[in-house]
Amino acid sequence: MTIVRAAFFIIVIVFLGFSDVRGAELVPITTVPDNPANPVTPEKVELGKKLFFDRRLSGDGTMSCATCHNPEKGYTDGMAISLSYPTTKNWRNAPTLINVAFSRPLFWDGRARGLEEQALFPIMSAFEMNQNLDFLEEELKAVPEYVEAFRVVFGGEITRERIAMAIAAFERTIVSRNSPLDRYLMGDRDALNPIQKKGLDIFVGKGRCVLCHNGPNLTDNRFYNLGVPDNPVLKNDPRVMATMKFTAKISGYTAYNLLTEDPGRFLVTKDPRDWKAFRTPTLRDLALTGPYMHNGVFKDIEEVIDFFDRGGGDSPYKTELLKPLGLSREEKEALKAFLLDALQGETVPVSPPDLP
Numbered sequence: 434m435t436i437v438r439a440a441f442f443i444i445v446i447v448f449l450g451f452s453d454v455r456g457a458e459l460v461p462i463t464t465v466p467d468n469p470a471n472p473v474t475p476e477k478v479e480l481g482k483k484l485f486f487d488r489r490l491s492g493d494g495t496m497s498c499a500t501c502h503n504p505e506k507g508y509t510d511g512m513a514i515s516l517s518y519p520t521t522k523n524w525r526n527a528p529t530l531i532n533v534a535f536s537r538p539l540f541w542d543g544r545a546r547g548l549e550e551q552a553l554f555p556i557m558s559a560f561e562m563n564q565n566l567d568f569l570e571e572e573l574k575a576v577p578e579y580v581e582a583f584r585v586v587f588g589g590e591i592t593r594e595r596i597a598m599a600i601a602a603f604e605r606t607i608v609s610r611n612s613p614l615d616r617y618l619m620g621d622r623d624a625l626n627p628i629q630k631k632g633l634d635i636f637v638g639k640g641r642c643v644l645c646h647n648g649p650n651l652t653d654n655r656f657y658n659l660g661v662p663d664n665p666v667l668k669n670d671p672r673v674m675a676t677m678k679f680t681a682k683i684s685g686y687t688a689y690n691l692l693t694e695d696p697g698r699f700l701v702t703k704d705p706r707d708w709k710a711f712r713t714p715t716l717r718d719l720a721l722t723g724p725y726m727h728n729g730v731f732k733d734i735e736e737v738i739d740f741f742d743r744g745g746g747d748s749p750y751k752t753e754l755l756k757p758l759g760l761s762r763e764e765k766e767a768l769k770a771f772l773l774d775a776l777q778g779e780t781v782p783v784s785p786p787d788l789p
């Protein structure tokens with residue numbers, strides 16, 4: 434009788450302990466989300482790729498999208514805090530564009546609804562490409578190859594909306610396919626080696642990672658405050674602080690001048706529960722995309738794993754989903770092997786196009 438009762442309690446405890454992990458699943462990548470209002474065609478992708486690499490998109494002609502989303506660095510710039518327009522400073526980490534077609538809304542705080550809307554933000558941004566869109570339209574119209582390409586792709590002239598549409602179509606082709614995890618999920622039991630399999634078990638079990646990192650792109654596209662510490666440059670470099678306050682000001686936050694830390698999604702919703710919440714990022718091709726987090730404060734995967742093992746950081750409104758994990762050294766090693774090796778796909782190689 435006591436044994437039966439004890440067994441019953443153990444089952445209940447196990448059930449409660451993992452109940453919030455149930456329903457969260459890993460899914461292999463098969464199809465890529467499209468935008469019916471902006472279908473991907475080969476000619477549009479070719480045009481979008483040219484624009485993505487074209488420095489005409491920046492005010493002083495020094496920067497293209499690829500400057501900060503460099504295909505050779507996993508579509509990031511490899512910096513903790515991203516590059517910026519000359520004499521200004523950026524304030525956040527440049528996220529990878531690998532599998533960005535799966536993400537919505539965009540940016541660490543979700544302030545852009547989709548790729549077509551997003552593309553014009555960095556072009557106009559004072560601390561990124563600092564370009565004037567009316568001027569850019571005229572600049573591109575002065576290039577016969579672009580005039581012809583827009584006519585073929587869109588049946589009309591060059592507009593800012595079409596510039597954004599072409600870039601978005603190109604971005605939807607940046608997909609990480611056929612990683613060991615995908616092959617494993619599609620039935621190839623040998624696609625993961627024993628240590629990677631152990632890492633996967635921790636990812637979906639004891640590590641609770643799958644609570645937020647799930648679905649085909651290993652993200653639920655939701656926002657959480659994990660208590661990630663601010664990058665010290667925010668307080669130490671007045672130009673970084675100026676960029677933050679400027680961003681808060683144009684978001685319509687009237688008390689922007691009192692800010693001393695990155696408020697995250699709060700700037701978009703103005704809801705205190707979103708204070709310092711950031712969007713769950715993809716973990717695909719993770720080995721290529723460090724440093725990590727919205728402000729690059731963790732330089733490598735070991736630091737990230739240690740952070741989650743501690744149950745995250747310290748912040749009011751920190752999510753209740755993080756708890757100390759008590760991972761052993763071997764378990765951390767297995768998790769690391771899974772994250773760095775099993776999530777590495779065959780990204781289509783992209784070389785800079787010939788520009789008109």
Ligand code: HEC
Pocket residue numbers: 485490496497498499500501502515516517518523525526527528529530533536538539540541542548551552553555556560561562600
């Ligand atoms: C000066 C560096 C820089 C340049 C140039 C730049 N970006 Fe970014 N990009 C960033 C940073 C930093 C972020 C994150 C900003 C944030 O979340 O607040 C970002 C975010 C993004 C995102 C959102 C990704 C996600 O997962 O939410 C997309 C898409 C993107 N950039 C595309 C582009 C395109 C297209 C161009 C060219 C038109 C471009 N970027 C130019 C630095 C740059």
Ligand code: HEC
Pocket residue numbers: 636640641642643644645646656657658659661711712713714715716719722724725726727728737738741742752754755768772
């Ligand atoms: C409560 C949801 C949640 C859980 C659980 C969670 N993560 Fe995350 N993860 C996030 C969010 C949100 C971020 C971005 C936080 C930020 O930048 O401030 C993130 C960032 C990361 C990053 C950095 C990626 C990058 O490109 O910068 C890695 C790596 C990561 N998580 C791995 C893990 C692992 C491994 C686990 C389990 C041990 C885990 N996460 C558990 C939500 C979660």
